[in-house]
Amino acid sequence: MDQFTIFGCFIFILRSCSGTQLEEDYLKFPPGFSIGSASSAYQVEGAWNVSGKTPSVWDWFTHKKDSTVMDQATGDIACDSYHKYKEDIAMMKDIGFRHYRFSLSWTRILPTGFPDKISQEGLQYYKDLIDEVRRQGMEPFVTIYHWDHPEFMNRLGSWTNELMVEYYAEYARIVFRELGSRVKVWATLNEPEQNCRLGFAKDVHAPGINLPYFGEYLCLHNYLKAHARAYQIYNEEFRAEQGGQVGIVHLCEHFFPQPSHDLETSRIGFECGCGWATHPIFSKEGNYPQVMRERVNGNSKLEGLPFSRLPKFSPDWIKRIRGSSDFLGINVYTAREVRAMPREKNGIWPNDFGTELIINETWPVNTAWLRVIPQALGEILRRIRDVYDNPPVYIMENGATSAKGVNDYNRIEYLHDYMKEMLLAINRDGCNVKGYTIWSFLDSFEWSEGYTDLFGLVEVDFTDPNRKRTPRLSTKWLKKIMQKGRLINIKDLGQLN
Template identity: 55%
Template sequence: MKIIIVTTCLIILPCLIKCEDKSFLKIPNNLKIGAATSAYQIEGGWNTSDKGQSNWDDFTHSKSHLILDGSNGDIACDSFNKYKEDVQLLKNVGFNHYRLSINWARILPTGFANKISKEGIQYYKNVIDELHSQGIEPFVTLFHWDIPNVIAKMGGWTNELIVDYFTDYARVVFRELGPKVKVWITLNEPNVDCSEAYDKETHAPGLNMPGIGSYMCGHNMLKAHARVYRMYQEEFKKTQNGILGISISSSYWFSKNKNEPESGDIAFQNGCGWFLNPIFSKDGDYPPIMRKRIDENSKLEGHPKSRLPVFSPEWIEYIKGTFDYFGVNHYSSRYTENVPYNNITGWYDDTGIIESVNQSWPRGASSWLYVVPEGIGELLRKIKNDYNNPPIYILENGYSNYGNETNINDINRIDYLYSYMKEMLVAINRDGCNVKAYTVWSVLDNFEWSKGYTERFGIYHVDFNHENRTRTPRLSVAWLTEVIRSKQLISFDEFKAKFM
């Protein structure tokens, strides 16, 4: 059957790989290709059975003016009721794995381990069993930005008590679901959530404590991640034999000026090293450049101590090495320039770095998503070189359309995925980067946080105006199906010539 194409605007991408050797574009047999979603963004069922209220339930209901279209995730994609259909959609494409997340408040309605929801546990058991029945491996995230609202009201991730609460929650999940799960993600994009939820008011709980909230949040997240990792090793590893990691959102930063090549790495250390250095580096702790500049700014601002908390030597050792793989979410890149130290205002933005973009770069619907495929290759090589070539799990990569677009011929998304996967495969096949998994964001159009439903990342279109939340495959579904089936990356033009 022929696929009908509606004329659309194409992204014109440069040829990024000089060598035309097709062997570089071969998909290794051991590379898992999957897709991802998160609980609040797709599940709905916000007040089903005995589920507790989450921070995002409260945020979207009480501060709907902060959501671009005033929407919420009360129903979202209704995956709580349609999970079997969604697993079938994954099966149709041929995905090897599915990254999902657990809604903490669905498991522990009070937020604490004194009450465990049998219905909540059963729901996730049903989803995981359905995945296994279709030959799809579950990758499970414990925290994808939603926490019980009662804990959010206590300060959320700025309150050190959350380290114990998160560990208690994780223990329940491991005990109930661990025999069926081999890949765990403790925290999703802590660097993004800490900045948006605690320095600003754009993410729940929106505490808006710039320059303080994010660092308190990050400090406790690192402790919580390490505590859960160590707990799993001691209590569950022997019987369940799973692997654990953390998923960091990482751009790639290109130094704009040849005479300051260090600016890109300084941006990386502040944007990602904030969480990577304590876990993955030989010495642990926060990156020295980050510590130095925040300490200096804090003193200049009259603070009695640094706004960046200090780990004890015991915590530094405890956090260091708490990984089985390197999890990364990557979408875009930036240029960087140094900003000289100012004796009055200190280091600009705590980093001494200003970021910019090339206006010639194509862009998705998301204001931050510029299409810069070479960035993912450079990032993978940096991880290889700086962190001793660990197993890398790419846990998100995707492209957004505008929410008012009904066109299912998402050629721009195909071009994006092709160009990024191309750079990834060259990094694997030519440069020896140890990439084990590649994950498309997202399976479905979903609730995109402060942007509501105005931006769509799904390879399946979801009709949010229909009570059935009808799913319709976009053209990228057919393209991905062929790429996975043939284990060979093909461009849209090649796909068009062969199948259209």
């Protein structure tokens, strides 16, 4: 072997070692990075008519005789976390979580929906919950609204009615006033785009207002105004004293283009998906994405309508909404493919955006709607970095279902692979991600799927009146990760159980 060959081998070894070390560094969690898990009020609390609580829109929706929820399930008892929250929080502490994300029930705090009657018992429950989270060394990440407004507001049109903006703003003011000294991270609203699509363009979710291309646009329009009002209230009345952060949580998916070189269609998919609710707040110009406005406005005109189905923000509302978040919360689970659709003969797009969303049948299946595509998370984070000038991001939901029982190896693999993509985006690509939240801590009521989708790190026996909890294998894996401060492959851990 000549000296040049030896030198070449030496360089190859150095590069290999350097690459291994670099990979190892990439998989460390940054200093101060927060990992936690999540729930929402209707999905876990139960106690649906306790503490003066009045019916929410989801109480009404699940109690209907013609309920479309799987197995006619309700959240009447759910996980009974209203009574068992101390047990849940103790398990979170044992795992080593640094935060717990949960939501408030509007009607538990304001039984009439308005500040004329405040339930002190309902407020005390949340004060006790928050204090217990903090006592166990975690931060409460509190979502003010996770889809469960007072039922009577449904009869006023729910989020298609602009009155909801001020109804919600007054509720948020009470929450800030009563709980703000205990909370440093607030999310105003959860997944407005998902709620508006499934509850206002379809009848899959409450309130079941099936008005496609009208209801969903009106719904999200008012959601964004309500968020901006809450942010304004916090800034003007509470921020100086309480010093917290206020953001919003959006559902984001990545759209892989078909064919693969059609990056423009992938961009349109993002802007009309995640960007629908994100662009008005986080872009420099505000308002809905231009391509979305052009296509909806164009379709509306060609249909002969005297106005666009997409509502128009006034210059004042554009200004008030733009910049109205201290962070961007995102929920990421899966991905889809997207391809361009040609216009019809009359010039109309077959749908408002001129794109077709496709589930790739070769992708690994977790549940009916969730295909396992870890690289989608990295793609979303890099796109947010580039399009919205790298704002602080909290991943507020990411998770997968498992079968009954505690050996949830598929969940460990899912979380490992998605977290790896997140860490590469942070440590290699400079994405400004501050925290990661697993959906969900407990098996819970999963909306239209009832109790058939088991997302919990902890198994709940819904046939047991005491709702027995059993930690799954993934909790042991997560505990090791938290202890070591870096991502660990399950193959390196031996037999966890």
